[in-house]
Amino acid sequence: MxxxxxxxxxxxxxxxxxxxxxxxxxxxxxxxxxxxxxxxxxxxxxxxxxxxxxxxxxxxxxxxxxxxxxxxxxxxxxxxxxxxxxxxxxxxxxxxxxxxxxxxxxxxxxxxxxxxxxxxxxxxxxxxxxxxxxxxxxxxxxxxxxxxxxxxxxxxxxxxxxxxxxxxxxxxxxxxxxxxxxxxxxFTLPKKSRDILQNGNFEEGPYVLPNTSWGILIPPNVEDDHSALVGWMVESLKAVRYIDSDHFAVPEGKRAVELVAGRESAVAQVVKTVPGKDYDLEFYVGDARNMCEGSMLVEVNASNSTFYVPYESKGKGGSKLAVLRLKAETGRTRIRFLSSYYHMKSDFSGSLCGPVVDGVRLVRVPHA
Structure with missing residues (x-):
């Protein structure tokens, strides 16, 4: 034997x-x-x-x-x-x-x-x-x-x-x-909730290697038939970074997305909406506590409208909640986040960085 x-x-x-x-x-x-x-x-x-x-x-x-x-x-x-x-x-x-x-x-x-x-x-x-x-x-x-x-x-x-x-x-x-x-x-598909968006808190995403402090890059969808970020598409020329709360500042929960390449770094999701109805889009904007400093500006494209949410980063972590009111034009609405500016870490490494987006929710506004 x-x-x-x-x-x-x-x-x-x-x-x-x-x-x-x-x-x-x-x-x-x-x-x-x-x-x-x-x-x-x-x-x-x-x-x-x-x-x-x-x-x-x-x-x-x-x-x-x-x-x-x-x-x-x-x-x-x-x-x-x-x-x-x-x-x-x-x-x-x-x-x-x-x-x-x-x-x-x-x-x-x-x-x-x-x-x-x-x-x-x-x-x-x-x-x-x-x-x-x-x-x-x-x-x-x-x-x-x-x-x-x-x-x-x-x-x-x-x-x-x-x-x-x-x-x-x-x-x-x-x-x-x-x-x-x-x-x-x-991947586990997120449970249904009052939120219309899937995986708005970005908790369902790639495996984060233990004891690593550099996050995970998610490539654009032109390189990937199936996004490694459940419910979302990376609609850009360059990747976005998936970060965890063990090594970065995350506004909500344990995971978030950092838009690391300016206008070349974007995430989007298409959701079902009712034409003519109002919706509140809520999300956090912050920095990852990774020495990414300066005036940040997150651009949001939704329902034929463009919104801008500024955030002043000191590179030490922090976030703020943004609430946008939008009206659905059709039965399907594309919501897209990107960084209007390009940023580099203040450690003179030349490494790209950017604003963090997390806790995204789209809720239909009830009418009296």
């Missing part, structure tokens, strides 16, 4: 076997279990099955925290190890999920070369016309040297294959993004 157990352990160590999954890191999603010395050539991984639960192809490196490339220290988002995807490299893993549920895939990524880098993501099986997402990585938002991203998908099987692919070819074949801390979270 002992010999059989040994064989099973060895098989699990070398094959990307699908395992039962709950919200959090996928099996070996932090890559702390890595290849043996004889499965590597320098930092390059030469055995495609040497990273437990993952299968590798192309030029993939196993990076250790503190490792240098010339004078530059390669950033490892969390823990001690990560993978770098070089020329035409890809990594994939299989995970058991619940068919028919929506999921968000969260992961940390860092750019390591001066050139623009991009990363393709796919989850299969997938019947959507566009079954992959492309994340351009020329803009980094955090001061730590890496960002965390999220990507939403609908599970069309009880087992899915998650693939990260770096499609570019550079003169330096090792040049490419570093990937770490890969996690999944299933």
């Amino acid at each position: 002992k010999s059989v157990n040994v064989v099973l352990v060895l098989l699990c160590a070398i094959l990307p076997v699908a395992l039962s999954f709950i919200d959090g890191l996928v099996p070996n999603g932090d890559f702390e279990e890595g290849p043996k010395p004889w499965q590597m050539h320098g930092t390059e991984v030469v055995d495609p099955h040497s990273v437990p639960h993952w299968e590798l192809s192309g030029f993939v490196e196993y990076i250790k925290s503190g490792q240098k490339q010339g004078d530059m220290i390669l950033p490892v988002p969390k823990g001690h190890f990560a993978l770098r995807l070089g020329n035409e490299a890809s990594i994939k893993t299989k995970v058991q999920v619940a068919k028919g549920l929506f999921y968000s895939l969260s992961f940390g990524a860092a750019r390591t070369c001066a050139q623009q880098e991009q990363l393709n993501l796919s989850v299969s099986p997938n019947s959507e016309p566009k079954d992959w997402g492309m994340l351009p990585m020329q803009t980094m938002y955090s001061t730590e040297g890496w960002d965390s991203f999220s990507w939403g998908f609908l599970a069309e099987s009880n087992e899915v294959e998650v693939i990260f692919h770096h499609p570019q070819t550079q003169k330096d074949q090792a040049c490419g993004p570093i990937i770490d801390v890969v996690a999944l979270k299933s």
Whole structure:
């Protein structure tokens, strides 16, 4: 019996076997279990099955925290190890999920070369016309040297294959993004309430990695068939940041959205309304307590009208409640939030930031 157990352990160590999954890191999603010395050539991984639960192809490196490339220290988002995807490299893993549920895939990524880098993501099986997402990585938002991203998908099987692919070819074949801390979270649809909006408090969103202080970027919907923020669309050229109360100032509850890229960073939702009826749109505007200072201005587009809500930020946290009265023009009303101004943190890091929006409610006004 002992010999059989040994064989099973060895098989699990070398094959990307699908395992039962709950919200959090996928099996070996932090890559702390890595290849043996004889499965590597320098930092390059030469055995495609040497990273437990993952299968590798192309030029993939196993990076250790503190490792240098010339004078530059390669950033490892969390823990001690990560993978770098070089020329035409890809990594994939299989995970058991619940068919028919929506999921968000969260992961940390860092750019390591001066050139623009991009990363393709796919989850299969997938019947959507566009079954992959492309994340351009020329803009980094955090001061730590890496960002965390999220990507939403609908599970069309009880087992899915998650693939990260770096499609570019550079003169330096090792040049490419570093990937770490890969996690999944299933979505729960918000319960119905007197609020017409779905998930107005933003509590249902991507998995936030424990003990990380840089939030999660949610890409625009042109890169994502299913938003990783339940009920909302990211209608902009750049991402919005999903933040948590453990590391940021959040006006209400545990989660909120930071509009980090000015007019290029917007969230929207389409709701059912009654033409000709009045509605109150309530929401909080504040700052994330992340040294984002200055005169902020949140622009709200709703029912063919545009509203502006100013907020003076000292970068130390705080918020105010805004209440707007609007009249529905049609049976479907699009409500959209964006930042009128661009902001950078006052720590001279050049990192983008912006106003926080939270606690959004749309309530029909009763008439006497």
